[in-house]
Amino acid sequence: MTRTITCIDDLQQLARRRVPKLFYDYIDSGSWTESTYRENSGDLARLHFRQRVGCNVENITTSSTVLGTPVSLPLILAPTGLAGMIHPDGEILAARAAAAAGVPYTLSTVSICSIEDVAARLKQPFWFQLYMMKDRTFIADLIARADAAGCSTLVLTLDLPIQGQRHKDIRNGLSVPPTLTLSSMLSMLSHPRWCAAMLKTPRRTFGNIVGYAKGVNDTLGFADWVSRQFDRSFSWQDIDWVRQRWNGKLVIKGVMDSDDARQAFAAGADAIVVSNHGGRQLDGAPSSISVLARIADQVAGRGEIIMDSGIRSGQDMVRALAMGADSLMVGRAFLYGLGALGEEGVTLSLTLLRKELEATMALCGVTRIADLTPDNIVDYPWPL
Numbered sequence: 198m199t200r201t202i203t204c205i206d207d208l209q210q211l212a213r214r215r216v217p218k219l220f221y222d223y224i225d226s227g228s229w230t231e232s233t234y235r236e237n238s239g240d241l242a243r244l245h246f247r248q249r250v251g252c253n254v255e256n257i258t259t260s261s262t263v264l265g266t267p268v269s270l271p272l273i274l275a276p277t278g279l280a281g282m283i284h285p286d287g288e289i290l291a292a293r294a295a296a297a298a299g300v301p302y303t304l305s306t307v308s309i310c311s312i313e314d315v316a317a318r319l320k321q322p323f324w325f326q327l328y329m330m331k332d333r334t335f336i337a338d339l340i341a342r343a344d345a346a347g348c349s350t351l352v353l354t355l356d357l358p359i360q361g362q363r364h365k366d367i368r369n370g371l372s373v374p375p376t377l378t379l380s381s382m383l384s385m386l387s388h389p390r391w392c393a394a395m396l397k398t399p400r401r402t403f404g405n406i407v408g409y410a411k412g413v414n415d416t417l418g419f420a421d422w423v424s425r426q427f428d429r430s431f432s433w434q435d436i437d438w439v440r441q442r443w444n445g446k447l448v449i450k451g452v453m454d455s456d457d458a459r460q461a462f463a464a465g466a467d468a469i470v471v472s473n474h475g476g477r478q479l480d481g482a483p484s485s486i487s488v489l490a491r492i493a494d495q496v497a498g499r500g501e502i503i504m505d506s507g508i509r510s511g512q513d514m515v516r517a518l519a520m521g522a523d524s525l526m527v528g529r530a531f532l533y534g535l536g537a538l539g540e541e542g543v544t545l546s547l548t549l550l551r552k553e554l555e556a557t558m559a560l561c562g563v564t565r566i567a568d569l570t571p572d573n574i575v576d577y578p579w580p581l
């Protein structure tokens with residue numbers, strides 16, 4: 198099976214067949230008209246490489262560092278909610294595949310497996326992503342739990358004061374754990390392999406939140422509690438509150454503007470993620486790649502720049518690294534692997550990305566990640 202899978206698109210096709218539609222659509226969708234979702238990948242593809250020859254590319258290395266830690270690839274698995282519904286115990290499996298491949302894994306606030314579930318099965322530091330929610334006791338406790346579990350890095354996502362609407366999720370009646378309607382039952386029962394595996398795990402709801410949603414104990418109540426908890430009052434001053442409780446590395450995610458990038462570093466971030474949430478939040482925002490170079494230029498030297506949204510290949514990785522990212526996050530690229538083949542699929546997605554990255558570096562005449570610059574790109578469709 199894995200011999201016929203040669204790119205992330207192949208993993209996507211297999212995931213589409215193997216994951217019940219309501220959960221597959223949750224991955225493969227953007228907010229409202231999905232224009233930003235489409236442009237993320239479309240704009241990356243518009244960047245053309247400068248093909249170089251005669252450069253002696255015998256010794257290529259894709260290894261690098263992220264926030265001082267050595268990595269085999271300048272890549273981090275992005276926080277993605279509900280990965281444990283794409284594949285049973287999905288967060289544990291993805292974290293293990295990432296560790297084996299030598300790259301960090303980020304657990305989402307709204308994961309199915311809890312911080313403790315992942316820590317028990319991983320035995321090495323991972324990253325934890327935090328959404329600011331109104332219940333500050335809950336947030337302070339989550340930060341303490343991430344610390345106790347040995348998490349090295351806190352990723353604070355700021356681009357979700359309110360949830361972007363995804364039409365497909367509404368039409369599919371997405372809920373966690375799934376409510377049993379005729380259509381959700383048909384969607385799940387037509388995937389007996391997924392159902393059988395899901396029956397073997399007790400983890401089917403928000404692992405970090407169970408026990409906190411006071412007075413709430415039914416399925417719809419949980420989802421409602423989560424969506425009501427996103428804190429619209431959060432502002433830059435509140436970063437101090439987080440900093441007082443977290444001594445590890447702090448990454449601020451969802452930055453698409455140079456002024457915000459400056460604010461993030463001034464507030465004490467060690468890195469920012471230039472991200473539009475994979476086109477799931479502000480529909481109509483530009484693609485991440487189109488704003489990257491300007492932001493990298495404006496905040497050069499203040500901290501690390503991670504970029505995500507739209508990366509589906511090693512070629513895309515080279516494009517973003519050349520345009521100013523120090524490292525990248527991928528969401529769907531590993532989720533397709535997870536849905537298609539579980540842990541083996543995440544491993545395969547990372548292997549494919551690494552091979553493509555290495556080959557593209559060779560054909561651009563570059564042997565080290567740090568040597569990728571805008572000079573490796575021949576034309577920019579937008580002003581720098």
Ligand code: FNR
Nearest residue numbers: 224275276277278305354474475506507527528529
């Ligand atoms: C996400 N993303 C996300 N981000 C975050 O900070 N917390 C979260 O819980 C989630 N959940 C989530 C679920 C799913 C299914 C997707 C696809 C994405 C956004 C994610 O971290 C990242 O920014 C994007 O996935 C990057 O875009 P690509 O790589 O998917 O194109």
